[in-house]
Amino acid sequence: MDRYDSIIVGAGHNGLVCAAYLARNGQRVLVLEAAPAPGGLAADREFHPGFHTSIAHSIGHFSSKVAGDLNLAAHGFTTAKRRLPVLGLRLNGEHLVVDGDSLAGVGADDAAAYKNHRARMGRFATTLSPFWLKTMPRISGGSLADWTTFGRIGFNLRRMGREDFREFLRVASLPARDLMDEQFSDAVLKAVLSWDGLIGSKLAPRSPNGAVPAMLYRMAEAARGGHSIPSGGVPGLIQSLQRAAESLGAEIRCAAEVRRILVGGSSAGLAVKGVQLANGEQIEAARVVSAVDPKRTFLDLVGVRYLDIGFTNRIRRLRCDGTVGKLHLALSGLPEFSGLPQPNGRMILAPDMDAIEFAFDDAKHGELPVHPVMEILMPSLADASLAPPGQHVLSAQVLYVPYRLKGGWNDAAGERMRERAIDAIAQYAPRIREQIIHGEFLTPEDVALGCRVTGGHWHHVEFALDQMLMMRPTYEAAQYQTPIPGLYLCGAGCHPGGDLTGAPGHNAAQEILR
Amino acid sequence: MSTPDPYAGERLKLSPFHPRQQALNIRDAWTSWNGYKFAEHYYEAEYEYFCVRNLCATYDISPMQKYQIQGPDAQTLLNRMVTRDVAKVGLNRVAYCVWCTDAGRVIDDGTIFRLAADRFLLTCGSPCTAWLERSAYGFAEVEVKDLSDALAALSLQGPTACAVLKKLGLDGIDAVKPFDIRHFSLHGTALMVSRTGFTGDLGYELWIEPDRALELWDALYAAGAHYGIHPYGETATNMARLEAGFIMPGMEFNEALKTVHFEHDQTPFELNLGWLVDFNKPHFSGRRALLEEKRRGPKYTLTKLDVEGNRPAEGGSRIYGNKRCTKAVGYVTSAMWSPAAKANIALAMIRTEHRQGALWAEIYYEKELRQYSRVAKCTPLRKPFWAPPRARATPPPDY
Structure with a gap:
């Protein structure tokens, strides 16, 4: 049997990033992916012959350090000059445009308020940004390095100056609704500016605690929250990561589903031995690094018998229910959104914050949202190769779609949800139905089954205060090491969290190589 | 027609043995245990204690919590939960165990009975349902069933205990070794007998379905009539267990799941129960923390x-490293004048590094409403205060 230094379970982007770093340090690395191709939620999906997209449809705050360290540009990855403006569509055919620091299509008061808001959020984001690429300190029994990190967070916050520090403390846990209402009057603008605080989480505008941390997390990089679509679409990032990892010597095996993480036991305690694949094959390694979500990693792949009872209970109690549905449409041509010259941005379809709140209310009770709200992208506008010539792909993140639907998901419920989403689009693009060649709707359950991620959750583990920083996914596993010697985590369930950032994979590799 | 009792849910439950115990409790001295009405004493605690030590006596352990753990994963579940190696517990054997939090703090102690390769009975003093539910999570093939109200149990302790059971007709009882389980039939009903107890003396625990509890009681008291059988209550139990050096929740240890303050609970090593912690097991809950401990x-x-003198160091006396009582090194958890050992005994938690030095107890006492204190020299003992050979002998001496 071959023996590897590290086996990475799951070739999502974090698994690939971690593999690349470990390989770069001379480790013999094997990445095992259950699906036929790498990528996880960022994998290429040909949902209709010739029409491509991916569940994650744009890139926001991918770590520039990771891109630089791994020389991803040399492997075809670039987001330069591909930034997408955010378009807030109004039901009357008008729209507003948020493009970084600039804002058009709103009144003068809102424009002025946006300037302040943007500058302030930028300062907060700058203060926090060093910590997304750092291992979080242990809560007790920490090392000097741990305390230094603690101290630096405190120091950075204080260094913002008294006004900003006080405002940070006040604003950090505000519901998005309060943050918007105290600054803006335009209903669509408020919905648009809330969006990145809410999407991906089980969080509505009136929910406290989670929105501002999510906004700041997503403003970590130079683009300050601006999204882009790389060439080849989001799967283009995966291809470049795959090439980078392979060029550094990592081996990537797809269609190789890990059934168990093998743990050996002796009077010296437990230690990871390797993995067993679904076909029975066993592969040995000095360590196993799981990019799979924590619940699946510990409860399914490792098994509770190797874990302490209190720890198991914390993993079991992690909140991992996804809330985002995915609509993919194959279109015969470019859709016409009323009043919009080109649908070339992140289009937010939410008339006001109440619309978002009500969609959430339906979902939190396990119902389909009566009036879904969503973010739409046209990936084929960014890269024509994603659809047959002259035809287009529409990709929509639809809020809020419950993972646990009352009565359970079935084909009829999925179709009903798809039709409701298309109806919502038709309010803005009245002729959309005539252009539809094919449409699919992926529920959180579809994502859970298709991508093997608990709850179909974008972030593996809900991005909430109690599951953030040194609590992510839970203490005793928050520094990428786990209670089982040789077993590490490197996925979105670790600090700093989900989205396409590469940060958990990067941080885990640093910790392993320390 | 009687009206429904508006306080029904708050009234104490009655043990299956209650009708007989009530008749014998001439002092009406009741307390409660796990929601059951429970005798503190029946006539007089010291009298009952001497019955335990010199004759035999019964103690109602029906309120104890009893859980059946059954299925192919039962042993794995228990082995992960407790610190001892359950695989080493043979069929029809009992093992004393503790189980701990992840941090290695004692949640409770209890006994595990192996009744089949895949079936165990776990008994303990406090409800353990929630921890067992957590412990069972993730095991597909195991069923945990709370038998607390479905199994009556009576402890029979004292030098004549074996003779009484022989007289009851339990053939072969004298061959039952300490921690053995033997199954008998009493008037056609299954009667399980384990050679276990909480007195440090010869003794047995009798397990039977609740409907037949009174039948067992009557037969036992008939058989024991000439062997001095008596009931004993909580106070006498506490005396007997202290002489035996056994720990008691709420005295020697604070159950970890009910402890609020940091490290106000205990580890097995602090309780001198390191022998229960089997590090040869690759894993159990709390192993990492206990290894570090x-x-x-x-x-x-x-x-x-x-303790020097004859005044018990009761009431949580503090222990000092000097006679002037300026250097506190510990506290007394239980203390009494021991009639069996003829000594003034105490269990105390002492800072480990001070165990070898001089130890002084500051003892408070009252004399006709006036409060006094005195300082008494303490000598640490290695051996149990009291451990009669008959407790271990098989067959036990006959009477």
């Missing part, structure tokens, strides 16, 4: 003390 040494160590 073992390496570092326990902060406190439960210590048996022989």
